[in-house]
Amino acid sequence: MKIRNINIQIEEYDHSGLLKKPELHLLEQAQQAIEGSYAPYSEFRVGAAVLLENGEIVKGSNQENAAYPSGLCAERVAIFHAKSKYPDLKVKSIAITAISDNFVTKSPITPCGACRQVIAETESRQNEKIRIIMKGQEGIVQAVNGIENLLPFMFKEEQLKKSKRK
Ligand code: THU
Numbered sequence: 001m002k003i004r005n006i007n008i009q010i011e012e013y014d015h016s017g018l019l020k021k022p023e024l025h026l027l028e029q030a031q032q033a034i035e036g037s038y039a040p041y042s043e044f045r046v047g048a049a050v051l052l053e054n055g056e057i058v059k060g061s062n063q064e065n066a067a068y069p070s071g072l073c074a075e076r077v078a079i080f081h082a083k084s085k086y087p088d089l090k091v092k093s094i095a096i097t098a099i100s101d102n103f104v105t106k107s108p109i110t111p112c113g114a115c116r117q118v119i120a121e122t123e124s125r126q127n128e129k130i131r132i133i134m135k136g137q138e139g140i141v142q143a144v145n146g147i148e149n150l151l152p153f154m155f156k157e158e159q160l161k162k163s164k165r166k
Contacts, residue, residue: 008149013141023095023133026051027141030095033059033074040064043101046074046109050082053090058082074098075115079122091122093131105136116151123147124157 016024026049033047039062046062060078064071075096082091098109111119111132123130129146144150 006152008152009144010149011143013143015139016135016141019133019141022051023093023143026057026093026095027097027133027135029057029059030074030097030135033061033078034097034099035061037061037074038063041066041068041071044098045101046096046098048074048078049095050078050091051093051095052082052086053092054086056086056089058085073112073115075111076118079115079118083122090126090128091130093133094119095133095135097135097137099137104138106139107136108134108140108142109136110134110142110150113151116147117154119147120151120154120156 013019016027019027029049030047033049034045037045037047039045041064048060050058052058058078058081060074060081062071062074063077075094078094079091096109096111098105119130119132123146131143131145132147132150133141133143135141148154
């Protein structure tokens with residue numbers, strides 16, 4: 001038996017003012033996207049903004065449903081919208097933030113497991129990593145270059161390839 005350690009890297013900025021201008025702008029777009037959120041059940045409104053390789057920004061917000069699992073997270077709304085509108089354009093980065101109606105979000109909003117898997121698929125489809133920028137209403141900003149930092153040991157397309165039976 002041997003133990004293998006996987007190294008991940010997360011950048012931390014004390015506040016969003018330390019980000020480069022285009023990243024601050026993307027985060028502001030994610031904040032704006034919250035306006036479109038429909039979250040009457042969780043009262044947790046999430047916004048995401050996707051930057052495409054042509055500079056276009058596509059926004060998304062969480063859309064809930066009385067049948068809870070029928071809702072969708074902000075990140076997947078934004079990415080699926082971006083890829084259906086511009087299937088050939090690469091996703092460069094995604095910014096995520098959220099506001100709760102009941103408390104102040106003080107730590108960065110990190111994508112759920114299902115959204116991480118969708119970001120992973122988007123990376124492998126375009127053969128290029130995606131930068132992920134995360135923030136709450138207040139506090140630090142976290143950023144990673146590539147989903148492997150949030151989803152180590154992920155399930156990938158290669159695992160679907162069957163080796164031929166004899
Ligand atoms: N949610 C997102 O939209 N993105 C995340 O990264 C975390 C969770 C949504 C799903 C649901 O509408 C609400 O936040 C509470 O989980």
